[in-house]
């Protein structure tokens with residue numbers, strides 16, 4: 001097997017394990033809501049294990065670098081999502097009259113720009129002593145710094161839709 005094929009496989013493994021991680025966490029929330037405590041624990045335990053697999057693949061791909069380089073990589077992937085991925089998704093959804101999908105894609109596109117700005121701005125935090133919490137909109141993924149807004153600027157969700165991540 002050539003190195004090139006292995007690199008491709010590492011990328012596929014990273015993507016698949018990352019997907020399983022997110023999905024298992026969501027399945028755990030559903031299990032909790034349905035009162036299946038043990039199944040919730042199982043989904044969370046396997047999610048944690050998938051994150052080990054994802055991390056191993058990412059490390060082997062050489063994508064775990066210094067914070068300064070990671071900020072740059074994170075900035076670039078947000079811009080790529082905003083400029084290269086979501087516009088086509090939105091167009092396609094509109095052409096198929098899938099308005100709910102078009103809405104979540106366009107909100108995501110707008111939020112990606114915000115994420116990119118935060119990464120760019122965060123380069124300052126590398127030199128400053130200041131520490132601030134973030135607040136994430138659980139409807140559209142908008143991220144506010146320091147405090148939650150009264151209304152989400154992207155989806156208009158109320159303040160209580162924001163979850164503090166510190």
Ligand SMILES: [Fe+2]
Nearest residue numbers: 078111112115
């Ligand atoms: Fe993003």
Ligand SMILES: [Fe+2]
Nearest residue numbers: 137140152155
């Ligand atoms: Fe929002």
